[in-house]
Amino acid sequence: GTEKRMSKITKREAMALLEVDIEDAKSLVAVVFGDRLKCDCTHLWCEPDRVRYRALVNMAFNRGGHMKSSTTITPAIKKALVDGDWKPVTEAIITSPWAKQIGKRAERLAKMLETGEAV
Numbered sequence: 001g002t003e004k005r006m007s008k009i010t011k012r013e014a015m016a017l018l019e020v021d022i023e024d025a026k027s028l029v030a031v032v033f034g035d036r037l038k039c040d041c042t043h044l045w046c047e048p049d050r051v052r053y054r055a056l057v058n059m060a061f062n063r064g065g066h067m068k069s070s071t072t073i074t075p076a077i078k079k080a081l082v083d084g085d086w087k088p089v090t091e092a093i094i095t096s097p098w099a100k101q102i103g104k105r106a107e108r109l110a111k112m113l114e115t116g117e118a119v
Contacts, residue, residue, distance in 0.1 A: 025060040029053070032060075032067050032074060036081060048116025052086075055112040062105070063098065072096060077113070086114040 009017075030038070037053035039046045056077070060067050067074055076092035079085075090110040093099055099106035108119050 021061060022057070025057045028060040028064070028067055029056045033077060033081060051112050051116050051118050054118075055109045059109055062102065066098070073098070080113070086116075090114045 033056060037049045037056065039049050039053070063070075072092045073089070073096055076089045080089050090113070093106055093110040093113075096106070111117075111119050
């Protein structure tokens with residue numbers, strides 16, 4: 001017919017595309033920040049790292065290649081991974097143009113990164 005290509009997809013196709021996008025986001029996090037936060041165990045003391053990892057994958061999903069080129073957020077995260085002080089990451093996120101674009105999502109991600117607690 002005259003229906004535009006890809007104007008309609010099935011739920012199954014959408015989930016498959018989402019899965020690929022999530023894998024791409026995870027790969028981007030690994031490239032930019034390494035694998036230190038990735039943890040599949042169930043130890044409670046690993047929970048803050050798992051929460052932070054989820055937040056980074058969420059950011060990578062949204063920001064794409066900007067994760068590599070960021071001059072404020074990415075360096076703040078890299079520093080926090082070394083010194084454990086996540087407060088400057090919140091400042092870098094909240095004051096960024098990106099935060100203005102995505103609103104409350106930026107606040108949630110900043111809080112997850114700073115506290116290591118899911119919100």
